[in-house]
Amino acid sequence: MTDERPILTSRDGAVGLITINRPTTLNALDVPTLLELERALGELESDDGVHVIVVTGAGERAFVAGGDIADLDSRQGLAHYLDFAEVVHRVFRRFETCDKPTIAAVNGWALGGGTELVLSLDIRIAADTAKFGLPEINLGLFPGAGGTQRILRQIPPCRARELVFTGDQFTAAEAVAWGLVNRAVPKADLMAEAMATAQKIAAKSPLILKLTKRTLRHGAEMPLGASLAYEQAMIGLVLDSQDAHEGCRAFLEKRKAAFTGQ
Structure with missing residues (x-):
């Protein structure tokens, strides 16, 4: 996808689709993109015809490859707390507390904020080539968009601590084995699988x-x-x-x- 808008939305029956559309930056999240993501969620959440929301990334390489590192390097603590951190926490929490079921269709790299977004969604389906990770420790940081708290609550704490302390990447197969992802499918089948799951759920009340x-x-x-x-x-x-x-x-x-x- 090459549309200029950072976030695209579409409908397929009772399923709403949100696509993070910054493939040239591997769908990295910055404040304008997060605000558009929040707007898109609000639009689909308020549409009574939408029963389930699917989230994916544009392009062949990434779901969300993380945040904008140059932007992070330009920030100081209080300004970051009041600006980016405030926004990303609010937006991810909006997904987590959305009354409609949400599905991640993880089409590629989901690093840093990408993994943290996945942790905020209800059901996770990944391409078998997808890669996950919380690499912030390698930059002298730690996962600050909910990652330290959500991952501790979703996989065994000893495994969560190892991932946060080492910053190691992990595969879709490992994510499935740890219970972090529902299933991994061939990349060519990813959207069909995600939409089929969404349509099955959307048929309920x-x-x-x-x-x-x-x-x-x-x-x-x-x-x-x-x-x-x-x-x-x-x-x-x-x-x-x-x-x-x-x-x-x-x-x-x-x-x-x-x-x-x-």
Whole structure:
């Protein structure tokens, strides 16, 4: 893709697609790109016709190869905290807390901020040639866009610490083995696999997807006793929806459910 816009959006039925479109910089993230990414997410999130959001990178080489190193070198602490760090944390958290399921289609290098973005998305499908890593330690930095905190919560802590301390890259196969990525597929099949997964999820009730994602997200941040009580309350809320009863009736009547999001 060679469109001038750093972020492209499109629709395929109930699936929204966000493409990070800076292939000449390996889709590196800077503040303008992050702000456009936030805008694109808001646009798809507010569209009731979109049930699932897929994120990928333009070009053959990278998903997101990280941040702009020259830009980082030009910054001092407080200005960085108030500018880039504030924006990247807000944007990645927006993806994490988005009520719609999100899918990463990792088409190439996902280093630094690229891995950190992947950590913020719900489902991760990678090309078998993709490479991941948190190499910031090699620059005298550490992962500062949520990487140190999210990776500790998603893979064994000893493995997470090794990756952060060494800055070593790792393959898609290793990411799958550690549970960081759902699956790796041939690169030629990546978008078809990601979109097929998205379409499968998009066929479910958008209301129930929203409430389910909230239950998973909030429950993960609670002690078990509190999370079970929260789940109990949320499933009761679900049973007040038309879609829950449509689904049950469709099963009993041996037909496909016609969900309306109500």
